[in-house]
Every structure is written in C-alpha cells, then in structure tokens.
Amino acid sequence: MMYSEKVMDHFMNPRNVGEIENADGIGEVGNAKCGDIMKMYLKIEGDVIVDVKFKTFGCGSAIATSSIATEMIKGKTVEEALHLTNRAVVEALDGLPAQKIHCSVLAEQAVKSALLDYARKNNLQLTGLEDFDPTEDHHDHHDEDEQ
Amino acid sequence: MMYSEKVMDHFMNPRNVGEIENADGIGEVGNAKCGDIMKMYLKIEGDVIVDVKFKTFGCGSAIATSSIATEMIKGKTVEEALHLTNRAVVEALDGLPAQKIHCSVLAEQAVKSALLDYARKNNLQLTGLEDFDPTEDHHDHHDEDEQ
Amino acid sequence: MKKRIYLDYSATTPMKQEVLDEMMPYFTEKFGNPSSIHSFGREAKQAIDLSRERLAKAIGAKAEEIFFTGGGSEADNWAIKGIAYANRDKGNHIITTKIEHHAVLHTCEYLEKNGFEVTYLDVDAFGHIKIDDLKNAITDQTILITIMFANNEIGTIQPIQEIGQITKEKKIIFHVDAVQAFGNVKIDVNDLNIDLMSLSAHKVYGPKGIGALYIRKGVKLHSLIHGGAQERRRRAGTENLPGIVGFGKAASLASENLEVHIQHVKTLRDKLIKGIMEQVNYVRLNGHSEYRLPGNVNFAFEFIEGESLLLSLDMLGIAGSSGSACTSGSLDPSHVLMSLGLTHEIAHGSLRLTIGDFTTEEDIDYVLQELPKVVDRLRQMSPLYEK
Amino acid sequence: MKKRIYLDYSATTPMKQEVLDEMMPYFTEKFGNPSSIHSFGREAKQAIDLSRERLAKAIGAKAEEIFFTGGGSEADNWAIKGIAYANRDKGNHIITTKIEHHAVLHTCEYLEKNGFEVTYLDVDAFGHIKIDDLKNAITDQTILITIMFANNEIGTIQPIQEIGQITKEKKIIFHVDAVQAFGNVKIDVNDLNIDLMSLSAHKVYGPKGIGALYIRKGVKLHSLIHGGAQERRRRAGTENLPGIVGFGKAASLASENLEVHIQHVKTLRDKLIKGIMEQVNYVRLNGHSEYRLPGNVNFAFEFIEGESLLLSLDMLGIAGSSGSACTSGSLDPSHVLMSLGLTHEIAHGSLRLTIGDFTTEEDIDYVLQELPKVVDRLRQMSPLYEK
C-alpha cells in the first residue's frame, strides 16, 4: 500500500484539527469497532462555513481525508459543501489505494452529517441530503478474489 | 546417487569383458525390459574356474558388479564361487547406493546361473543351487515413502 | 542518510552475510539439478544433504525426517491437509486454537467445507490455551491436533510439552507451527513429542521462499505437491538449491547462537517495555509476561489506531507492525488480539515491535524518545481521547 | 582444470549474472516483507509489482493475472487440483496426455483416486497428440484440458493454438504447462486461448524455487496454499522476494533475447544432430524434427543403457541426462519414450542433451569427438550388440 505525497502531507500535518465550542453543526460517522471514527465541527455564518475542525480515530488515510475535506469546504457555502464528493476528496489527495477509498467516503459522510445536524438545528431543508444515511457502512473488507 | 571410486574404476575399466568360445558354463540373467542383461561365461578346468568373461547391458553399477564378480571368482573352485553373495560383491565395491543393490543381486545370479549351466552340462549336483531360480525378479522400483 | 530502524523481525529478517556467502556459489556455478546423475547434479545433491542434516540437528530430528517446502505456509497446509486426507477413515475431527496463523486457520476452514470438523480452542487473556479445554475437546474422531509453538503477534509460547504428553497418550498426531519459535526457543522434537513441525527460513536470517516440514518417521500423510521424486517422493519440484543451502546455514547459526541471541533481544525488549510503560498512559502489554518470545513487544495504546501509528513511526524511520504482516492488507482487527478479549478499539490500537540480532541499544533509545510523542500527537487528534 | 560441459539446460540452467545482480540487494538490504506497511515493506512490494509486470508482458497477459508460486510443480498442482475442486459440480472429467511431466501426471492420478476421471491421450511416434483424439475424448463432464506446450524429454511442441480453439469453442478450461516452452517459443496467452499456464524460473536462467501460474481474469479455482492475503489472497506465504525479482529479470531477458537465443541454440543443436547421425550407427532421434524445442536433442542408441552412457560422459566432463531429471531416481524407462512406441531396450538407451545460451561450438565439437567413442565402448560390452 502506497500513499501519495499529498496524503502523507495531510496525515503528518493535518489542517484544522480540533473541536469548535458551540459549533453550528457537528457530525460523527464511522465506529470504533471498524477502527474509524470521524467527528466534524462546523461554524456557519450566514450561508458560509467560516470555520471547520475535525477529530479522527482511524488510519492514515482517514486522517488525511478528514484534513483535506475541511480545507475543501472552509469558506464555501453550505450549498457548495453539500456537493463535496468522496471522489473529489480522492482526487485532491492525488489518489488513494483501492482498499482505502472507503475512508474518503467517510470524509464525505462526516461533512454531510455535520450539515444535516446544522439543518436540523435550524429547521432547514437541504436538497441532496434526503437519502443520506450517515450510519450506512461502506467498509468492504474482502477482496473479490478470496477463495 | 553417488558411486564409490571402486565402482567407478570397475565401470570405466571393467575387467574380463568379452565372451569365451566353447565356454563350460554360460549364464544370462536380467532382461532388456528392465534395462539390464548380464551374460557370464566360465571356463572350468578340473574344479577350478580358470577363465571368466562377461557382457552386460545395464547401468554403471551393473557393469561394475559384473566386472568385480568375475575377478572374485577367477581362480576359485566351483564350490567357492557358489558361495559368492551379492553382499560380498557390494562390500568389495565399497558399497552401492540403496536403489542399486539389486544390480549386485544380478551379478550373484549371473555367476550362479553360469554354474548351473555348467552343472547341467556335466550332470553334476551342486549343493546350494537347488532353490535357485535365475528368472526371479529382484527389481524394486518404488520407494517406501511414495504417496 | 535517513534513520532506518527495523523492528519487524517477526515479519521477516534480513539475511545474515554468512548465509548469503554460503548461498552464492549455488546461483551461477554449482547450479545443477540435484536429481541429475552428472557431477553438477551430485554437488547439488551433496549440498542439500548437508542442509538437511544441519536442520535435523537444530531440532533433534533425523535428516530423513526433514522435508523442504516453499515456506512456512506450504508446510502448514501440507501437514494439516496431508494428515486430514490420509486419516479420513479414522476420523474427521481436528483441534486447533483461535490464535493460529492464517496458514493454519484458513486451511482448517477449507477442510471444514470439505467434511471435516474443527474445534478452535479459546485462549486466556495472555494467549494461553487451557489444557483442560484441549482434553475435553478430544473425541474418538480426533485425528490431528495442530497448535502453534509461539504466536507471531503477541509472542505467547504455548505449553507444547504438556500438549505433547496428551497427544502421545491419546495417540493423536501432533502438528506444531514453530515458524516463530524456531531460533528463539530451544526445540527438541523428541522431548516434546512433536509429530510434524513447520519451519520457515526467512524468520531466522535465512532466505525467503524456503521452509521445511519435519515429519516423524512412520507418520503417513498425503502429498500436497505431486510430481517428481524429490524429497523422497513426498514433495515434488526442482529443489530450491540456494534456498536450501541458506536455510541450512541459517539453522546452524540459529542453534549455535541461541543463548546469545535470546540474551541480546530479551535485554532490549525489557528495556523497551519498561521505558514505554513508564512514559505513556493508557497502554498495556498484550501477551504473556513470562511465556513470551524473547524479542516480541506488543503494546495496545488506547484511543488511537494502528495504521496511523505505524505510518507516523515510519516517517521517523521506525518500522513496526500492527497485527501480523500477513493480515495488514485487511481492515479487520487482528483475530489474535480479539481472542484475548480486547475490545475492537484497543485491538485496533496495537503496535508490534519485534527485536532481532541487528537491533542496537541506540535503536531502542530512539524509539523510547519518539514513540511517546507520536502516541500523544495521534491522541490529540482522536475523538475518543479526553484528557 | 577438468573440462565441464553442461548440456542439461532442460533440467535446470545456471542463473545469468544480470539476474543475480538484480536480486542481490533484496537479500540483506531491501529485505522487507511486502505485506508490511513501512518503507521496508513498500520497497519490497514495488519490486514484486515490477516483476509481475515483466512476467505479464513476456506472455501477453495482464499483471493481475500473474501469481507467483514456489516452482513449476506447484503451479501445475495448483492449476489442476484448483480447477478440479472448484468445478466438481460441473463435471469430473479431465483430459491430458500420456507424455506430461510427472507434476501433471501424478496430480491427475491423485485426482483419479478422489472421484475424478482422467483421459490420457496417446501421442504419435513423434510425440504429437492427434486433434481428433482430443475432440473425441471430450464429454459433457469435461471440466479441464491440460496439455504441455513442449515436452521436457523429447522437445516436441504440441499444436497449442488448435487445442485452444477447441477449448474455447467447447468452453472448457485450458491449462498449459509451459515450463519448457517459455523462453524457447513465442507465447501469447490471448492468441493461444490459454486459461492457465505454468512457468518456472530456473529453466530460463532465473532462480530455483520460484514459478508462476498465469490465471486468466475470471477463471475461478481453489487455492492450494491457504493462509495470508498474499497474491491477491490466492496463494499464501511470505513472498520469495529475491526469487520474484530474479524471475522478473529472467523473463524480461528471455523475451528480449528470444530470437537470438533460438538462433544460437538451434544452430548448435543441428550441428550436434547431424554430426552424431553421420558418425554413429543404430541411432535415432527421438521426437519431432520440426516441432521441436530449439535446444533439445534426444538420441536413442541401440544396445546400450542410458545410465552407463551418462556416467561415461560425465567422466569426460559432459553433463547430459536420460529421460527427465526428475525421474532419474527411478529405474523405469521414461514414460515419454515408451509412449512414442519405443521398445524398452531402446527407451533405456536414450540420451538427452539440451543446449543453452552458454553452450559454445567448441563444446559441441568435443561431444562429437567423444560421444561416438563412448557409445562404441559400451556396445563392445553389451550382450545385445553383434557387429
């Protein structure tokens, strides 16, 4: 398994680590059983994400995807952040090994989950989150080739 | 498989190769199917083997055992030659690999077979040859460990 | 140059120079096929015979009881499937443990799909099986007991002698995966009543891709690899000549140096354990404190995850492992750690550091200086950690 | 120094210096376990990936269709047992030939004891199967056809393309033992419709103890060696890293040099055949005159026996073989030669001389000078020979 330089950079020097007190939206996805939990805090002013922080228990790629995801949504509108896909996260990191794609899914979910929390708290209806289920499990532990 | 120097000497410089015209006893054992035929010719005067020759189609050890067997019986009495065992042949050659022991049996049989021929031609009763069957097959092609 | 500290000797070892030196002629000069009659073949055959004797001597066996294989996994597969298929008429029950290497576990699972029944014994919090569990598991259908000598992740050493007594009394065939124990524990197959034993060269400073199965004289099993008459017709395939030569040398070195080796790695191991325990909170040592491979350290750090720990250490030039190397392609927590009763979170946060002959005291000092900082950094990022 | 002329390249080859050079760093420096996450593991993994690509390229396959094994015999065993067990529900019939290597034949015989039926196709006097025999042998139970590309004893090359057409039409899995053909014949698994193909490194100037099985994407088979997740979970065991690196290099060299190699060995081969045929009576060339491995010579000398011929040549420094190296432990005449319809006597008197990249014209001249004398000397001793 080989990580890109970008991944290693975000893993070793993660941006926006921490918590936000009185955050406007908090999302938590993953579970400790699978070895990964991502927690994301949003500070939203007007329609804009003015601050974002994360805490992650997980593999190197989970930490790197959390980090880059916070960068990618900071300063963006809620609407824009809603369109963050795991694919965009993977691309921004110059790729991820096949068995690590699900970590990027986790990052996308963490953002959505925090936005959902923000929407609920503010009684907003966010298009694109209707079908979103943050508890869905995207782990795929086995290779197709296994006998 | 490793042959002793003695074996290699008798193989490369076999003693008493050839045929004896009007031999007093001729023995032939083995068969071409198994890849080995030994033919032994005796010249007997009075009670003594005064000359002996062999021809062998077979492996290196077959040739070496034939050669040494001729040496071991030349100048001996018929009675003494009858007591030549394959074990003595093996010892005289400083040993043979396990799967090559049967070649020495062939040499013992070739001598006995020639003596039997001599006895028959001369209507003699030789003690020790009553049970001898020169067509018996001493090949054992398989290892005990085979699965 | 960047620091590179290798602390993953249980995954694999570098070859010793003496081993390489002994192998060198067999690549390009003495390259014959040992089955050939000619001089090239004979010199190859002699080299193999010598290695077989060296290996036999190292474990108290006879040379003709040593059969070379392509590695430890092949040896495990051969022993287990070979005994199972050869004894189908006697019974269909196999006993093993929950903490075996995958080469044993997945082989047993395969046999389960093919009509065999397998009992997987539990282990206690330190990784030991209970002898009574074993006794109770035996039925009149039991044809094989396969238990590892020492565990590759946590280093726990099983009571092989006691088990051997039982299998001997009950006349059940006893296979031992000694891939990790060999070179780290004194082993005599007769003292221990072992019937079959798997070994692998690359764990003892020998070459990769070569292993051996000890088969006690008289024990019958099916072949795994059929074909030519090599290895007394039991394991086909042109012999890995340089590999066998290297394994022979490595085995000799391992038994000659056993005491010195144990002393060296144990001293460093104890220093490492003590140092970390003193500096870091919320950490436990997985495995047994006494019945433990001399070079094995396995820590569980709470609140953090193994891969990110490994990666961080790797950036500092420290090479360790979480779980066994073979399973690191997987995202599941180690089956061994789970069998000890650890929670998922804690199993995920485990780090194995294994010490070998080339490890120095400076290496350990460096780890003691850096590891606590890494743990702290990751904990700061963890949503599970509340100071 | 005593002359030593190696003419047993089909038994095994010396490693080329370029191959050894490429392997060297992986013994003591870049020794990591490819499954490990750390830098030692990653550089090992990269080396294996490169080798896999090199091998794939050499046979027109994709990298992910190459699986490394412990040799050609393991590859044969795996392919045949793996396909048989995975397709038990579809049928129990396998077709092969009477002249396969023992790694195929004994595997098929083992399967016969376990509920499978095997048809062993006859060959003609030159070692070719008849396509009609093959067509007629196919039943609705046929799950596998396994036919060697080129024979190790007599060098005969089978009509693989035609066979591949048939297996494709009939949708039967096609396994090819290409251990001898690889490096001597151009092979493209797609052109030839091959589904599985066995390779072995030590026959192409690579290391012993490493082989590969090509498995066409989508073909399902049971594993032979269960355990860790190596080789995409299909073949367990810590990878033989230097072996794989060496095999990759050897495969690259083999395909780059294919034309030159064929030209070189063919020229010497033809000279050897011509020279012996002119000088010696009662001799025939076993195998096919045209569809023949470029470096293979196999003579049957009447009235003499193979081992004594080999030994005599060995004393002169000439290393040859009678039958295949793998069977020389046995006293039976070669099953291949018997399948050609030779009598026992003649099969026993066969001599294989196989030529390789290091063979020189002087070597051949020396053989042409000595071999007739040896044959004559042995014939003088033979009771079967009457001038």
Ligand SMILES: Cc1ncc(COP(=O)(O)O)c(C=O)c1O
């Ligand atoms: C045609 C053929 N198949 C299979 C093998 C077995 O290969 P290995 O010796 O690498 O196991 C050989 C050589 O021994 C061979 O010539």
Ligand SMILES: Cc1ncc(COP(=O)(O)O)c(C=O)c1O
């Ligand atoms: C306990 C144990 N058994 C078996 C194996 C498998 O050995 P190999 O990798 O040589 O196939 C290993 C190491 O990987 C091991 O640690």
Ligand code: FES
């Ligand atoms: S978050 Fe599960 S492996 Fe990366």
Ligand code: FES
């Ligand atoms: S005579 Fe049969 S092998 Fe020697």
